[in-house]
Amino acid sequence: MDTPTTQALRLAAIETARSVVVKVGTRVITTPDGKLDRHRIDLLAAQLCRIADTGRQTVMVSSGAVGAGMGKLGLERRPSGLAQLQAVAAIGQTDLMQAYESSLSNMGRHASQVLLTAEDLRRRSAYLNVRNALIQIHAYNSIAIVNENDSVAVSELMTTFGDNDRLAAQVAGLLPEAILIILSDIDGLYDGPPDHADSKRIDLVRTIDESILALAKDQQNHHSKGGMSSKLEAAQVATSHGQTMIIAPGRDDRVLDKIFSNTPIGTLFLPPEKSIRGRRRWINSAAHVAGNLILDDGAVDAVCKHGRSLLSIGITQSNGSYEQGSVVSICNAMGKEIARGLINYPSSEVDQILRQPSENISEILGHRPYENVVHRDNLVLSNQPDS
Secondary structure: OOOOHHHHHHHHHHHHHHHHEEEEOOHHHHHOOEEEHHHHHHHHHHHHHHHHOOOOOEEEEOOHHHHHHHHHHHOOOOOOOOHHHHHHHHHHHHHHHHHHHHHHHHHOEEEEEEEEEEHHHHHHHHHHHHHHHHHHHHHHHHEEEEOOOOOOOOOOOOOOOOHHHHHHHHHOOOOOEEEEEEEEEOOOOOOOOOOOOOOOOOEEEEEOOOOHOOOHHHHOOHHHOOOHHHHHHHHHHHHOOEEEEEEOOOOOOOOOHHHOOOOOOOOEEEEOOOOHHHHHHHHHHOOOOOOOEEOOOHHHHHHHHHOOOEEEEEEEEEEEOOOOOOEEEEEEOOOOEEEEEEEEOOOHHHHHHHOOOOOHHHHOOOOOOOOOOOOHHHEEOOOOOOO
């Protein structure tokens, strides 16, 4: 069998992507004097909207808050103190979001600010809430603009992502069938120093090994924390989740349009052939299953044959003590596991709403944060056939 070409592999990754996470760095969306490049944001926003118009969930992970704050305050150098950095990021974040909202609204969409810390994705309940929020933002015809919450990150940096490259990879891990695109001031990964005339861009990376990692050389500057090393670390995370990643030239005015028209651009990183996407792998192989749900035949059919979310009306029994965001085993009437999933309600509340229609949840519990007990995107079918 012939080995697929790089262009064929790109096309396959694009066609199968249900979600798109685009990360843009500070040096791409700020001018040399540190101010926001609003023309660049206009160009990117228009392309993001064209991606979203295809039905794909589209998320932007954007650096630039510190750079925008520096420009607003007239600072020539990035502050070194934590408190100063936090303040500059807070001041710049407003300009950053205003720029995205203005640009996206021209295309009939809204910008939704999502500020995260590493802890938000370490705790499973918070992980689930972030994921569900991103899904709903997309449903509301909006594009999430994600950034690390620099204004509250602690000085020890224990709850920071380090830079937005790794943050983008973790966000992509939240979403179904995502492709991660990192827009850089460098055109891709090179086999030598990018500014050397004899260096060549690498079109395809099948495996991130020591020889690939050795090609990364961070360049220190006064505006950006990221470098090629962090981009390769992001690629390791993304590909371990079963996702494709592309590093592409952020200053190309049509970079996203070119990627989605399968124009050769940037460097493509492929996941291992037998990988399972990170979220599903975690759900399916979680060390601890906190409880189990027994379903009636109608719910089993809806989940297994029609890809539906699990509603409370189809649950006949709940066993175990579990919290929101725990992994639960989902079983048929005979007790055979048919799926596993992340649950939206704790066991104390599931006990009260089982066999009840979704519209009754508010009256029973006094609130209804979710209309489903397990969302279909947080559910993994078991390999065993139904009986």
